[in-house]
Amino acid sequence: MSTTNIILCGVGGQGTVLASKLTAAASMAKNLDVRSAETIGMAQRGGSVMSYLRIGECASPLIKSGCADIIIGFEPAETVRVLNYLKKGGTVITSDRAMMPVTAALQGSDYEGAKMTDFLKSLEGDRIGKLVIVNTDEALRDLGSAKVLNMVLLGAAARGGFLGEVGIEDIKEALVKKVKPQFHELNFKALEYASI
Numbered sequence: 314m315s316t317t318n319i320i321l322c323g324v325g326g327q328g329t330v331l332a333s334k335l336t337a338a339a340s341m342a343k344n345l346d347v348r349s350a351e352t353i354g355m356a357q358r359g360g361s362v363m364s365y366l367r368i369g370e371c372a373s374p375l376i377k378s379g380c381a382d383i384i385i386g387f388e389p390a391e392t393v394r395v396l397n398y399l400k401k402g403g404t405v406i407t408s409d410r411a412m413m414p415v416t417a418a419l420q421g422s423d424y425e426g427a428k429m430t431d432f433l434k435s436l437e438g439d440r441i442g443k444l445v446i447v448n449t450d451e452a453l454r455d456l457g458s459a460k461v462l463n464m465v466l467l468g469a470a471a472r473g474g475f476l477g478e479v480g481i482e483d484i485k486e487a488l489v490k491k492v493k494p495q496f497h498e499l500n501f502k503a504l505e506y507a508s509i
Contacts, residue, residue, distance in 0.1 A: 315369055315477075316367055316368065316369030316370055316371050317367070317368045317369055317382050317383075317475075317476065317477035318365075318366075318367050318376045318380055318381045318382050318383075318400075319336070319365075319366040319367070319368070319381065319382065319383050319384075319385065319470075319475075319476065320363065320364070320365060320366075320376060320381045320383070320384045320385070320395055320398050320399075321333050321363070321364040321366065321384075321385045321386075321387070322361070322362065322363045322364070322384065322385070322386050322387065322388070322391040322392060322394070322395045323362050323386065323387030323388045323391050323463075324360065324361060324362060324387070324388050324391060324412050325353070325360045325361075325362055327362070327387040327388065327412070327462055327463060328387070328460070328462065328463030328464075329351075329362040329363070329364055329387055329463065330351055330353075330362065330364060331463060331491075332364075332385070332463040332464070332466070332467045333349055333351065333364035333366050334349075334491065335467065335484055335487045335488055335491060336366055336368075336467065336476060336479060336484065336487075337349050337366060338487035338490065338491060339476075339479045339483035339484050339486065339487040340368045340477070340478075340479050340483075342483065342486060342487065343478055343479065343483060345368050345369065345477070345478060345479075346368070346369060346370055346371070347366070347367070347368055348365075348366075348367045348371050348372075348373065348374035349364060349365060349366045349367070349374050350364070350365045350374040350375060351363065351364045351365075361391060361394070362391075363391075363395060368476070368477045368478070368479065369477065376398055377398075378397050378398055379397070379398070379399070379400055379401070380398065380400055381398040381399050381400060381403060382400060382403050382404065382475070383399075383403060383404040383405070383406065383470060383475045383476075384396065384398065384399050384403070384404070384405045384406070384407070385406050385407075385466050385467065385470050386405065386406070386407035386408065386466075387407075387408050387462055387463060387466060388407075388408060388410070388411065388412050388426075389407055389408065389409060389410075389411060389426040389429035389430050389433070390411065390424065390426070390429050392405060392407040392429065392433065393429050393432060393433065396433075396436075396440075399440070399441065401440060401442075402441075402442035403441065403442055404441075404442060404443040404444075404445075404473075404475050405433060405441050405443070405444050405445070406445040406447065406466055406469050406470050406473070406475070407430070407433065407444075407445070407446055407447070407466075408446075408447055408449040408462060408466060409426055409427075409430050409446050409447065409448060409449055409450075410426060410449035410450060410462070411424060411425060411426030411427075411429070430446050433446070434446075445469060445473070445507075447465060447466060447469060447507050449462055449465070452465045452503075452506055452507065453465075455506070456499065456502055456503055456506060457499075458499055458503075461499060461500060461502075461503035464488075464500045464503035464504050465503045465504075465506050465507050466507070467484060467504065468481060468484070468503060468504030468505060468506060468507060469506075469507035471483075471484050471504070472505075472507070481504055481505070484504060485501060485504060488500055488501075488504075
């Protein structure tokens with residue numbers, strides 16, 4: 314059985330860790346081996362957050378540089394920051410919505426997400442095999458909530474077949490077990506939102 318190596322990244326408060334935990338739970342429910350780990354930045358909200366997720370046979374949860382099959386980025390600068398983990402020809406699914414990281418805000422940066430997505434586009438077809446940039450503002454406006462960005466991107470990855478054997482229905486089953494019932498319907502809509 315092959316191993317699917319996934320990096321999820323964003324800033325605190327975007328739901329990066331929840332998306333990772335749901336994917337891990339969905340994998341375990343299918344009797345797949347899973348290893349995961351997180352690195353969480355200096356601030357609960359606004360600091361860098363990165364989750365390593367390995368589905369399949371592996372000894373360590375950490376992913377070496379150049380070995381990730383997919384990066385799911387909830388913030389474009391964070392996606393660029395972890396790009397060294399992506400294997401050549403790997404997949405990147407990212408939000409186009411910039412959230413200024415704490416370090417940039419402290420330095421008075423004029424950071425714009427468009428510069429990051431343009432950089433990613435310049436690598437498509439060579440370094441990046443498949444690039445999906447989700448129009449996050451449109452998605453969140455259509456869904457009526459800014460709190461489901463993580464599910465929009467996770468749904469895009471699942472529907473595109475990039476989570477190994479884990480599909481959209483597996484994520485939904487894990488969500489029912491880990492998220493309060495009043496949030497199920499909205500999260501289901503978010504998972505189904507983005508098509509690849």
